[in-house]
Amino acid sequence: MTSKERVIEAINHRQPDKTPIDIGAAHNTGISVCALARLREALGLAKKDIPIFETMQMLGEVDDDVRRMLGGDVIGLNNKYDFLGVPFDGKKKMFIMPDGTCALINEKHQVRKDPDGRTFMYPQGNASVDASVIMPEGGYFFDNIDRSPPYDEDNLTPSEDYKDSFSIMDDDEARYYESQAKRLATETEYAVLGVFGRGSLGDPSTLPGASILKPQGIRRYQDWVMAQLLYPEYIHEVFEMQTLSTIKNLEIYHQAVGDNVQIIVISGTDFGTQAAPIMSMDTFRELYKPYYKRINDWVHKNTNWKTFYHSCGAIMSYLDDFVEMGVDIVNPVQLSATGMNGPELKEKYKNKLVFWGGGVNTQQTLTEGSLEEIEKEVKERLDIFSHGGGYVFATIHNIMGDVPAENIKAVFKAANEYQIK
Numbered sequence: 001m002t003s004k005e006r007v008i009e010a011i012n013h014r015q016p017d018k019t020p021i022d023i024g025a026a027h028n029t030g031i032s033v034c035a036l037a038r039l040r041e042a043l044g045l046a047k048k049d050i051p052i053f054e055t056m057q058m059l060g061e062v063d064d065d066v067r068r069m070l071g072g073d074v075i076g077l078n079n080k081y082d083f084l085g086v087p088f089d090g091k092k093k094m095f096i097m098p099d100g101t102c103a104l105i106n107e108k109h110q111v112r113k114d115p116d117g118r119t120f121m122y123p124q125g126n127a128s129v130d131a132s133v134i135m136p137e138g139g140y141f142f143d144n145i146d147r148s149p150p151y152d153e154d155n156l157t158p159s160e161d162y163k164d165s166f167s168i169m170d171d172d173e174a175r176y177y178e179s180q181a182k183r184l185a186t187e188t189e190y191a192v193l194g195v196f197g198r199g200s201l202g203d204p205s206t207l208p209g210a211s212i213l214k215p216q217g218i219r220r221y222q223d224w225v226m227a228q229l230l231y232p233e234y235i236h237e238v239f240e241m242q243t244l245s246t247i248k249n250l251e252i253y254h255q256a257v258g259d260n261v262q263i264i265v266i267s268g269t270d271f272g273t274q275a276a277p278i279m280s281m282d283t284f285r286e287l288y289k290p291y292y293k294r295i296n297d298w299v300h301k302n303t304n305w306k307t308f309y310h311s312c313g314a315i316m317s318y319l320d321d322f323v324e325m326g327v328d329i330v331n332p333v334q335l336s337a338t339g340m341n342g343p344e345l346k347e348k349y350k351n352k353l354v355f356w357g358g359g360v361n362t363q364q365t366l367t368e369g370s371l372e373e374i375e376k377e378v379k380e381r382l383d384i385f386s387h388g389g390g391y392v393f394a395t396i397h398n399i400m401g402d403v404p405a406e407n408i409k410a411v412f413k414a415a416n417e418y419q420i421k
Contacts, residue, residue: 003073007191008262010389011306011329011354019386021415022356022394024053024062025076025193026265028310028331029357029394032140033060034101034401035408042405043069051092051104055082055121056133056205057141057398058103064188070412074392075190077261079197080169080176084109084132085124085211089176098138099401123211132210140401144208148219153230158237161217165209166198166245174256181257192261193308196253199246199266199295201239201288202228228283235287243291247298254303263329264305266295272313274337281317289325296326308356312397314338316345323352332397333358335381342384355385356392360411366395367403371410378414386420 001009001017009016022029024036031039033050041047043066050060053076067075081087092104095111098119108125117137123129133142151161169177177194184192200206207224209215218227218234228235250264271278296307306328311318314337315330322330333355335342345355358381360366365377385391393415399408 002189004189004191004262007073007392010392011263013351013354013388013390015387015389015420019382019415019418019420020073020191020392021071021412022074022193022392023067023070023072023412024059025072025074026195026308026310026331027054027057027059027197028268028397030054030057030059031062031399031408032401032403033058033103034097034099034140035399035403035405036060036062036066037101038405039408040066042409045069049094049102049104052082052088052095053078055084055086055105055109055142056144056210058097058135058401059398060103067190070409071416073190074193074263075184075188077177077181077184077192077194077257079195080173081211082106083206083210084121097140097401098135099140101401123209123213126213129213132208132212144205144210146208146220148209148215148217151216151218151223156218156231156234158217158234159241161215161219162238162241164212165206166242168245169249169252174252177253178256181260185260191263193263193265194253194257194261194305195265196250197265197268198249199242199292200268201242201291202235203267203269205268225279228279228287232287239287239291243294246295250295250298251302259304261305263308264299264303265308265310266299267292268310270310270312271318272311272315272334272337274313274334276314276338277317278313281321284318285321289321292327293325300326306354312337314340316340319345319349319353323349327353329354329356329392331356332394333385334396336361336363336396342381346384346390350388350390354390354392357394357396358385359393359415360395362396362399362403366399366407366411369407371406374407374410375414378411379418382415382418383421386418 006016053061093107110127119135120131204221308329316339
């Protein structure tokens, strides 16, 4: 099978010739630019300055030479703009990571370092307003900075607060997706994953508004989760705005890319901590589920795409609802979280959900395990998930900047050598 054929079989719950592999296609299956630079060296590939695929997490763009050597079957159609509202394409400039790795970012980004070694960047590359993200000294990625002023609980204005958060893509952006999707579909043999993500309702990574010049309203995550109980009408109004915008953007996106894309990332919102769900099922069903169902219903009615949802943590209690609201693919399958029992997940949802990830524990095994322990865990996970299709191998979330290159090689070597039982 070609890579594309292999992935299509798997996401349709049919047995492919081998388990498909994702390395770096999505914002949740990527690799830190620092780890990627070392990996290229360990693979004997030419040293190069690596473009950034996602700016907040400083994920490196995985080139075809790496993808082929690691057996990757999926390629990402990246967004035109990053989380700070700056284009990925266009002229680049150097960004030196704290460990000395040379990365490439758009020249429109404004970067400032303070005496404490912290690095700041600005919304839309506009240094006339407050910085919106910060990387600590020695860090590998950026965190949001909460910049919104205190809100008036007696005068809540959600439509005004979020008027700049849910834009409709223009012709230039649509043409970008059209040309890139056609290129990936015709010039590569990979399955194409659309890194869309505009349906991430209540996502703590986007709520602070890293791309908004002067964010307003309820945006601090601790305020947001309380507002779900205190001011549910506020949440409903924001989600209605976002849902209408998401569906309109899906219409434009579909006109641009058509069947050149097989999978569409809808949401990256986390609903689980490592120990428990973040919210009650009543809250999820009241505030989130109806809007997600509208979005997924549009996708399934109008396209051939599979819907991809990322949610870390203990999400077992949500999965029946995910199925009901039209989720096709769940990532990252964090088996170390409470209640995330691999065999139970596969048995219960084997014909209902595709599991994308779960291949190795990136918090412990990948960072601290021996090569033998890594190989053992990868094969155990493949024994659980690979039979009968419905599985794409990837690490549990992104590979962090300090992971040894030999450990990364061991993961994908084991995955490529595995024989489906």
